[in-house]
Amino acid sequence: MQAQVKWVEGFQFIGESQSGHSVVMDGNGGKTAPSPMEMVLMAAGGCSSVDVVDSLKSTGQKIESCIAKLTAERRETAPKLFTEMNIHFELKGDQLDADKIEKAVSDSLEKYCSVCLMLGAGVKMTHSWSIV
Secondary structure, three states, X not given: OOEEEEEEEOOEEEEEEOOOOEEEEEOXXXXXOOOHHHHHHHHHHHHHHHHHHHHHHHOOOEEEEEEEEEEEEEOOOOOOOEEEEEEEEEXXXXXXXXXXXXXXXXXXXXXXXXXXXXXXXXXXXXXXXXXX
């Protein structure tokens, strides 16, 4: 896998993925685009959501929506690493099974989500979920 990040001006950068997609990042606290750390947070939510939705569908759950709401704490001093992160999944569907949801969410954070597993080495990762 490869990527490229190109400086535009000020603290704006454009990240270009190997698959040909681009995203603007703002190293100035996210004034004009997501900051790189916000991108990491969103990557964790996106990666884990893929796992949860795929797992629920593969177990026959009739899932209609999945929203991952992420909260994170960072160190006060540089490097301002994440120290804690929670992913709360709001799930909607027809007769969703709580045991299957718990397994899907736990398995994602503990076994399958590449982003969360990389972060988990130095970040206290937690999860929660609710059916809405």
